Amino acid sequence: MTWPNSCWRTRPSPARNSCGSSRERRRKPSRKGGADVWKKIFIPRLAFALLAILLQLGLLVGMVLRFQEYFGFFYGGSLLVSAVAVVWILNDRSNPAYKIAWIIPILLFPVFGGIFYLLFGRPDLDNTTKRRMGPIMGKVAESLPREEELLAALKEECPPAAHQARYIRDYAHCPPCDRTEAEYLPTGELKFARLKEVLRKAERYIFLEYFIIEEGVLWDSVLEILLEKAGEGVDVRLIYDDAGCLFTLPERYDRKLEAMGIRCCVFNPLGPVFSLKVNNRDHRKLVVVDGHTGFTGGINLADEYINEYVKYGHWKDSAILLRGAAVWSMSLMFLSMWEYLRREEEDWEAFRPKSMPLGTGEAQGGCVQPFADNPLDGEPVGETVYLNIINKAQRYVHITSPYLIIDSAMASALCNASKGGVDVRIVTPNHPDKKYVHAVTRSYYGMLLESGVKIYEYTPGFIHSKTFVADGLYGVVGTINMDYRSLYLHFECGVWIYRNRALQAMEEDFRALLEVSRPIGMEDVWGTPWYRTLGRFLLRVFAPLL
Known part of the structure; x- marks a missing residue:
């Protein structure tokens, strides 16, 4: 696996590596004052x-x-x-x-x-929101195929995979698809390059849904393409979360975009009056172009994600690019949210792709299954998908996550898999974005290490990637962190992958990560001062609120 900033791989300590001077140069112009x-x-x-x-x-x-x-x-x-x-x-x-x-x-x-x-504190949405979104989610289920033949073939080939695919279809309303090409993108820089290529080819519509957008090199470049496409008559729409963009975009930025020809909605705007919905955020990172090409993953539209701005050392992230039939599920994820926010009913069939890229997915095998998760029905789809991967693994489970704030079910699954002989490895950041959250992450190290789970910290900086890969058979790339907010409170999305070529690229990326990550041992746990350990345990009690 080749990364754009190869010097991060050769010397794990960012303070002593040859990129140090360039990091300092990039730090100064990054925020425009x-x-x-x-x-x-x-x-x-x-x-x-x-x-x-x-x-x-x-x-x-x-x-x-x-x-x-x-x-x-x-x-x-x-x-x-x-x-x-x-x-x-x-x-x-x-x-x-x-x-x-x-x-x-x-x-x-x-x-x-x-x-x-x-x-x-209410983890679910209020009744008014449920009444508005309920019919929309029913419309999503009606607009997607059931794919019974594919599920039957999966069941004959691999019953555990069929069970996972059926669960996602029935509870996230998104079916598995075998006519889809998947490309794993191991860095923000590569995703940025692919994104610009795809946006320039748009002919009918561009949908974008992001938690964070910040003016800078990345967003300015994307915005330039969006304005050009809007001028050509392409239907360009954007959704962003108000809390995620609180510190990064000016007030009423949506009106500015609307005036420029980009239709825009703001999810759950923050206001001066206490709101029961303040906990529920749109944490998705989603792009759909013409219904046949889509992106998701951990990468927001801000400069730190492509290392134009050095925020917490080198920023490691990932995404996945899909081309083919499975992208229709991603289209409906966006359209359902758009219809809820805009309160305008549309004919979704008008957005079906008129054609698919030639040869899509034929040489890759397996299937992919985009899925959405939300606090509407109390069904923890993201957590269940993760647990199923851990419980069904026979040889290895390799995980990257910026946060490790897990409940007893997840902790037990990880520990039991390791005790049963499965090679469980987790990579977390060495340079945290939130110190108190990282303290909670480290509070779980002792329990996991004692059970044989191998933990590594990414020494060049901050890892924001959210990936699972197991046995070369199953994987997930998406927006879902291993914390309570992502698993229970936020609107999220991801892609479950089975026997697809993208899994090999994911495993290669994970192996490359281990080369620049420091293995954590029990000596690190025992060497922690007692007062720090006590503080971590106290924080862990309130971890679901962080």
């Missing part, structure tokens, strides 16, 4: 929201002071709300660790704990 960007983007967008929230809190405090003689009623009412919240948490279907993480603060702070949970 950091202080100015901070003033133009962050302060205007957040100041009003913070002021409004402070006014709401001030109003609450003022009411308590004004009606002091009724404080007993207020206190009793708050205790009642907290008690109801605890009973609700105990009886809902959320993850047990998530329940514990909320019950503790409610018991410690009973006056506002229950209210805080009702505002920010």
